[in-house]
Amino acid sequence: MLFNPHLTAMLLLSSMLCSMQVAIASTLVYCSEGSPETFNPQLSTSGTTFDASSRQLYNRLLEFKPGTTEIIPGLAQRWEASGDGLEYTFHLRPNVSFHSTEYFTPSRFFNADDVLFSFNRQRDTSNPWYTVSGGVYKYFNDMGFNKLIKDVVKLDENIVKIVLKNPDSTFLSNLAMDFSSILSKQYADEMMIAETPEKLDLKPVGTGPFMFVKYEKDAFIRYQAHPAYWKGMEELDKLVFAITVDPSVRYARLRTGECHVMAYPLPTDIKSMMKNPAIKVAEQPGLNTAYWAFNTSKAPFDNVLVRQAMNYAINRQAILDVIYKGTGSIASSVIPPTIWNWKGPENDYVYNPDRAKKILENAGFAEGFEIDIWAMPVQRPYNPNAKKMATLIQQDLEKIGIKANVVTYEWGTYLKKSRQGEHQTILLGWTGDNGDPDNFFSPLLSCAAAETGNNRSFWCNKQFNDLISLARIEPDMQKRKKLYKRAEVIFKQDAPWVTIAHSVRFQPYLSNVQGLKIDPFGGIYFSGVSLK
Amino acid sequence: MPQQLLHRLLLVIPTIVGIVALTFFLIRLAPGDPILLLAGEHGVSAERYAELQQQFGFDQPLFIQFAGYLWQVLNGNLGQSVVTQTPVLEEFSNLFPATLELALVAIIMAVLIAIPAGVLAAVKRNTVIDHSITAVSLVGYSMPIFWWALLLILLFSVNLGWMPVAGRLNFIYDIESVTGFMLIDTLIANDHDAFFDAVHHLILPAIVLATIPLAVITRMTRSSMLEVLKQDYIRTARAKGLSEFSVIFKHALRNALIPVITVIGLQTSILMTGAILTETIFSWPGIGKWLLEAVYRRDYPVVQGGVLLIAGLVILVNTVVDLLYVLINPSLRQQK
Numbered sequence: 001m002l003f004n005p006h007l008t009a010m011l012l013l014s015s016m017l018c019s020m021q022v023a024i025a026s027t028l029v030y031c032s033e034g035s036p037e038t039f040n041p042q043l044s045t046s047g048t049t050f051d052a053s054s055r056q057l058y059n060r061l062l063e064f065k066p067g068t069t070e071i072i073p074g075l076a077q078r079w080e081a082s083g084d085g086l087e088y089t090f091h092l093r094p095n096v097s098f099h100s101t102e103y104f105t106p107s108r109f110f111n112a113d114d115v116l117f118s119f120n121r122q123r124d125t126s127n128p129w130y131t132v133s134g135g136v137y138k139y140f141n142d143m144g145f146n147k148l149i150k151d152v153v154k155l156d157e158n159i160v161k162i163v164l165k166n167p168d169s170t171f172l173s174n175l176a177m178d179f180s181s182i183l184s185k186q187y188a189d190e191m192m193i194a195e196t197p198e199k200l201d202l203k204p205v206g207t208g209p210f211m212f213v214k215y216e217k218d219a220f221i222r223y224q225a226h227p228a229y230w231k232g233m234e235e236l237d238k239l240v241f242a243i244t245v246d247p248s249v250r251y252a253r254l255r256t257g258e259c260h261v262m263a264y265p266l267p268t269d270i271k272s273m274m275k276n277p278a279i280k281v282a283e284q285p286g287l288n289t290a291y292w293a294f295n296t297s298k299a300p301f302d303n304v305l306v307r308q309a310m311n312y313a314i315n316r317q318a319i320l321d322v323i324y325k326g327t328g329s330i331a332s333s334v335i336p337p338t339i340w341n342w343k344g345p346e347n348d349y350v351y352n353p354d355r356a357k358k359i360l361e362n363a364g365f366a367e368g369f370e371i372d373i374w375a376m377p378v379q380r381p382y383n384p385n386a387k388k389m390a391t392l393i394q395q396d397l398e399k400i401g402i403k404a405n406v407v408t409y410e411w412g413t414y415l416k417k418s419r420q421g422e423h424q425t426i427l428l429g430w431t432g433d434n435g436d437p438d439n440f441f442s443p444l445l446s447c448a449a450a451e452t453g454n455n456r457s458f459w460c461n462k463q464f465n466d467l468i469s470l471a472r473i474e475p476d477m478q479k480r481k482k483l484y485k486r487a488e489v490i491f492k493q494d495a496p497w498v499t500i501a502h503s504v505r506f507q508p509y510l511s512n513v514q515g516l517k518i519d520p521f522g523g524i525y526f527s528g529v530s531l532k
Numbered sequence: 533m534p535q536q537l538l539h540r541l542l543l544v545i546p547t548i549v550g551i552v553a554l555t556f557f558l559i560r561l562a563p564g565d566p567i568l569l570l571a572g573e574h575g576v577s578a579e580r581y582a583e584l585q586q587q588f589g590f591d592q593p594l595f596i597q598f599a600g601y602l603w604q605v606l607n608g609n610l611g612q613s614v615v616t617q618t619p620v621l622e623e624f625s626n627l628f629p630a631t632l633e634l635a636l637v638a639i640i641m642a643v644l645i646a647i648p649a650g651v652l653a654a655v656k657r658n659t660v661i662d663h664s665i666t667a668v669s670l671v672g673y674s675m676p677i678f679w680w681a682l683l684l685i686l687l688f689s690v691n692l693g694w695m696p697v698a699g700r701l702n703f704i705y706d707i708e709s710v711t712g713f714m715l716i717d718t719l720i721a722n723d724h725d726a727f728f729d730a731v732h733h734l735i736l737p738a739i740v741l742a743t744i745p746l747a748v749i750t751r752m753t754r755s756s757m758l759e760v761l762k763q764d765y766i767r768t769a770r771a772k773g774l775s776e777f778s779v780i781f782k783h784a785l786r787n788a789l790i791p792v793i794t795v796i797g798l799q800t801s802i803l804m805t806g807a808i809l810t811e812t813i814f815s816w817p818g819i820g821k822w823l824l825e826a827v828y829r830r831d832y833p834v835v836q837g838g839v840l841l842i843a844g845l846v847i848l849v850n851t852v853v854d855l856l857y858v859l860i861n862p863s864l865r866q867q868k
Binding site: 027029037038131133134135198202214216217218219220222240242243244245246248249252253255256258410411413416 | 565583584587615616617618623626627630682685686689690693696697698699700702703704706709811812813814815816817818821822828
């Protein structure tokens with residue numbers, strides 16, 4: 001037989017292309033924005049970490065219906081609450097498998113012990129796991145679980161009762177949050193015996209749709225579909241997070257097909273993405289608020305008149321036009337309209353620099369003064385460019401005789417220093433976690449949060465605080481709504497913040513990606529996603 | 533020669549101790565607290581803070597901490613990252629091959645182009661060729677790296693589709709990391725497609741990283757060659773009737789290379805310490821970005837250990853260059 005080099009080469013090439021097609025067809029690449037701090041969502045508050053861990057690897061007792069803020073059963077098939085709202089009984093789903101990986105082979109299904117382990121590690125300071133990996137359970141404490149949960153009791157293998165110290169309307173939503181993910185007790189025990197407890201947090205084992213395969217810092221995270229997933233195996237065989245810090249480069253990678261989905265696009269790129277037929281851009285009003293907070297423990301912001309004047313002095317529409325470029329809406333309220341179809345209070349401020357000037361004169365600041373505006377060094381879902389925003393605010397303030405200096409620090413330092421109250425005024429924002437109004441009011445504006453420093457205005461108004469505390473335990477949604485409305489009127493009067501904007505969230509992806517639902521919480525889930 | 537080597541090696545000890553001390557105290561002088569940074573947006577209680585201080589040994593007086601650290605280093609232990617709880621040496625050895633691979637390819641690329649270009653510019657002095665080479669190298673030297681990298685990505689990756697945008701390897705390949713050098717690992721895995729893919733991924737970042745050394749080495753070669761070409765022995769060589777090739781490459785270039793080698797050594801050291809911008813744009817998992825992040829997070833053990841390891845490498849490269857210098861220059865060899 002004659003050897004035909006051309007034919008052989010062509011056959012080889014076509015077989016190579018075919019095998020590549022097969023490999024590509026079942027592997028989805030997501031261009032993420034950074035490296036996770038850990039693979040245990042209990043230890044973090046960062047969306048980047050949750051995307052890489054809880055949202056792909058783990059499940060929770062309750063979960064959010066994909067793309068909504070509605071709660072659906074997760075690892076708990078059903079649950080009952082006692083009449084006084086103090087006891088919740090969860091019936092656990094049977095035959096749920098943990099991941100079987102190179103480093104762990106489970107010998108039993110998920111059960112009540114895993115639930116007890118996952119909660120007790122975070123709440124019991126005498127638990128041997130409490131101090132592992134730094135032992136800082138920020139979210140658990142911030143959502144008040146350390147004070148709320150009295151006990152977690154195993155009634156039998158598949159029934160768990162959680163006893164609360166007081167009724168709390170947000171409890172069930174919080175159980176669907178990332179920090180409430182369920183980890184394997186069996187794996188934890190093995191790691192403790194091997195004297196490598198921190199591996200539990202670095203080499204994760206969960207019950208979720210994907211299993212952890214490999215992580216190279218600053219480069220990639222590899223996952224593969226969990227074959228025994230209780231909801232059924234995913235269509236995607238493999239999932240890769242390609243860590244790509246620069247947003248322009250993420251977009252370039254999307255355009256060339258190196259990624260199928262990208263995180264956090266630049267607002268300036270949205271129009272060009274929408275024109276590209278190979279790219280789809282899903283959009284949804286973000287569950288977030290960008291704000292400018294005044295440190296009320298420092299002069300001159302201890303004076304309510306000064307704070308009100310600031311609210312009149314800032315042209316929010318101009319900020320929206322320049323910074324958000326049509327990808328946001330003016331925030332008249334602390335909470336975005338995505339939550340309960342919310343409308344802001346009637347006493348919101350309207351841009352009026354003359355009025356601002358008069359108020360300042362009345363407050364005894366006719367000569368003006370000098371202030372610092374802290375601006376974030378990073379792009380956030382709620383604020384695409386804080387430094388530029390600070391410059392616009394600076395210009396607005398100049399018109400009423402206030403000289404403003406823009407100050408910035410590295411992100412971690414920025415958060416730390418501001419929590420300690422070193423700032424005078426600060427640009428920051430918040431992305432909701434559980435779709436409940438309390439998730440904005442309590443962590444950002446309560447008196448308790450003023451003590452921890454998460455309330456960056458250090459504003460503690462008793463009347464406001466009582467109203468949001470009442471709303472938190474009230475089970476009736478309509479009554480809660482009224483309480484929050486009243487609270488928000490006080491908030492606007494006392495003006496610890498200028499509420500600036502709610503951004504619209506964009507999720508660009510290639511048109512061959514199917515089933516991707518844009519998450520109202522700002523995260524990303526690849527369960528149910530496939531490639532055409 | 534052995535005496536010289538010994539002298540060089542002895543100098544290394546005080547240099548290393550000096551670097552350890554400098555890094556240790558400088559990073560502590562910088563504002564910021566690793567534990568508070570670790571605690572993130574939601575803070576940490578006073579009791580837990582005290583516990584963690586004790587756990588990391590930050591509650592001890594500074595000089596005791598320093599003595600402890602020195603002792604630890606002498607025992608080959610560089611400590612653990614406060615953020616990831618992973619040993620510093622492990623993190624470094626995971627990331628360094630990526631930096632080194634890119635740096636070596638970049639420096640080889642730079643040398644291979646820069647030396648002939650510099651020689652050509654010197655030989656064709658004051659011609660269009662000389663002016664073009666000088667102009668291009670000046671542009672290369674002055675170009676903002678970030679902009680240059682994005683420009684190359686837009687042209688070669690996005691518009692022409694010839695090159696990948698970022699990363700070290702297409703994700704369809706899953707190559708076991710043995711040496712950490714992608715080119716070697718793909719060969720070990722006997723996956724030729726992956727090897728060519730890795731080469732493909734190296735081209736753009738290597739061009740970006742090679743740009744500045746290329747410009748520096750070209751200019752150095754040119755001026756050094758011009759200096760040498762003026763010498764009497766070159767005139768003698770020409771008078772003897774040697775070919776122009778022989779005059780330039782045997783007599784002139786060899787002498788002209790001495791200062792060039794020093795520059796190459798310096799540039800290699802700079803590249804090995806990690807190229808933060810290039811690494812960030814091309815999503816290249818190297819030590820530049822790692823160290824910078826550690827400084828931001830005040831991850832003391834990583835900063836101290838990372839700087840010490842890099843300093844060690846720079847000293848090593850410089851020592852090798854010094855020795856090469858002696859080898860290349862016969863007059864220096866005879867003097868000793």
